[in-house]
Amino acid sequence: MKLNERSLAFYATCDSPADNSGFLYKRGERHTAYHRRWFVLKGNMLFYFEERESREPVGVIVLEGCNVELCDSAEDFAFAIRFGGTKSRTYVLAAESQAAMESWVKSLSRASFDYMRLVVRELEKQLEEMRWGLAGGCGGSREPPGSWKPKQCPERLPALPAIPPKENGCAVWNNALGVGQPPDTSGCGGNDDEGTLRPPPLPPRRRVLNGEAALESPSTFCQLHERYSREVARLRQDWLEKRRCPRP
Amino acid sequence: MRYNERELLSLARQPAEKAAEIRMSVPKKGSVLKKRLVKLVVNFLFYFRTDEAEPIGALLLEHCRITKEEENVFSISFIEEPERKYCFECASEEQCQEWVEALKRASYEFLRRSLIFYRNEIQKMTGKDPLEQYGISEEARFQLGTHQQ
Numbered sequence: 001m002k003l004n005e006r007s008l009a010f011y012a013t014c015d016s017p018a019d020n021s022g023f024l025y026k027r028g029e030r031h032t033a034y035h036r037r038w039f040v041l042k043g044n045m046l047f048y049f050e051e052r053e054s055r056e057p058v059g060v061i062v063l064e065g066c067n068v069e070l071c072d073s074a075e076d077f078a079f080a081i082r083f084g085g086t087k088s089r090t091y092v093l094a095a096e097s098q099a100a101m102e103s104w105v106k107s108l109s110r111a112s113f114d115y116m117r118l119v120v121r122e123l124e125k126q127l128e129e130m131r132w133g134l135a136g137g138c139g140g141s142r143e144p145p146g147s148w149k150p151k152q153c154p155e156r157l158p159a160l161p162a163i164p165p166k167e168n169g170c171a172v173w174n175n176a177l178g179v180g181q182p183p184d185t186s187g188c189g190g191n192d193d194e195g196t197l198r199p200p201p202l203p204p205r206r207r208v209l210n211g212e213a214a215l216e217s218p219s220t221f222c223q224l225h226e227r228y229s230r231e232v233a234r235l236r237q238d239w240l241e242k243r244r245c246p247r248p
Numbered sequence: 249m250r251y252n253e254r255e256l257l258s259l260a261r262q263p264a265e266k267a268a269e270i271r272m273s274v275p276k277k278g279s280v281l282k283k284r285l286v287k288l289v290v291n292f293l294f295y296f297r298t299d300e301a302e303p304i305g306a307l308l309l310e311h312c313r314i315t316k317e318e319e320n321v322f323s324i325s326f327i328e329e330p331e332r333k334y335c336f337e338c339a340s341e342e343q344c345q346e347w348v349e350a351l352k353r354a355s356y357e358f359l360r361r362s363l364i365f366y367r368n369e370i371q372k373m374t375g376k377d378p379l380e381q382y383g384i385s386e387e388a389r390f391q392l393g394t395h396q397q
Contacts, residue, residue, distance in 0.1 A: 001257065002305035005249050007326040011310045019389040043310065043356030059250030064259055064290055083255050113290035116359045123366035123378055130373055225382050
């Protein structure tokens with residue numbers, strides 16, 4: 001499959017801000033030796049360079065649909081980027097400190113386009129509700145008294161698809177941040193054995209905003225976030241406990 | 249450049265935000281418009297031969313320019329090479345406009361700008377940072393204005 005590699009390289013090296021960057025050790029595919037590489041995270045793309053000054057990345061990992069987990073490794077501060085599907089590769093990386101590892105796990109876990117879209121929808125909804133509130137409820141003008149117009153679109157908020165195909169993010173999170181978790185069986189999407197991601201079930205249709213629907217979506221997002229935080233906290237706890245035990 | 253092709257192929261099989269059969273040409277000498285299945289999934293535009301399951305190619309839609317060209321036609325080019333255009337001839341002007349709008353909003357960077365905008369607006373209206381309750385206010389990717397490395 002062709003990819004617009006020149007544009008990718010440009011994206012990697014241009015001066016748009018990176019969401020994270022730093023040296024990480026990357027375990028090789030066939031040989032298990034670790035190589036130190038300069039990593040740059042932009043959006044849902046994790047680029048890696050031979051050296052910090054390299055003009056072009058050696059490679060890129062598209063992060064959509066991945067799980068990020070701490071992992072057992074002889075290497076300290078190791079973590080893994082895992083994808084669903086039996087034949088998918090797992091990228092094992094190691095940071096140079098506890099703080100760096102935590103920072104990377106956090107930023108990689110939230111790097112997907114899906115996650116960003118979820119957050120944007122949440123805020124979009126909150127803002128829309130506030131506008132309705134200002135305008136005194138349903139009916140009447142859609143413009144709030146103090147006019148604001150998003151730069152990129154007309155009076156309506158940006159037209160993100162109303163029924164998103166991969167809305168709830170469960171397909172990303174639900175296969176668990178923990179090692180050895182059973183395969184996902186909740187209704188939230190997951191992987192089948194052929195290595196293809198099953199699309200998650202469609203979320204309930206968003207109701208027309210009437211002030212009451214307000215309570216639903218924020219709690220969905222909160223629940224999602226709450227679940228995620230619990231898993232990370234548990235994982236961290238496990239990892240700290242393992243560290244306390246004497247190594248063989 | 250190495251990339252995780254398997255995962256990208258898997259992404260190409262996901263339900264699309266938008267998909268249609270559109271005539272398309274690539275920026276190569278002598279390239280002609282050919283009917284393709286064009287599929288938008290997150291910030292990737294995949295294009296397939298109409299009878300094949302695997303895409304011929306994928307375009308990452310970051311730092312790109314979507315331009316309305318002549319009737320029914322739009323193009324995608326990338327800012328570092330603005331003359332190299334991928335051209336798309338739609339079945340109607342309406343379809344063309346829909347794709348132009350959808351593609352302009354398709355990038356991760358667009359989403360990020362939207363988020364920063366909404367966050368700012370909500371903060372101005374309520375005095376509170378809406379990201380605080382989710383514990384993600386300090387994340388680099390959500391910061392107002394440019395963040396320096």
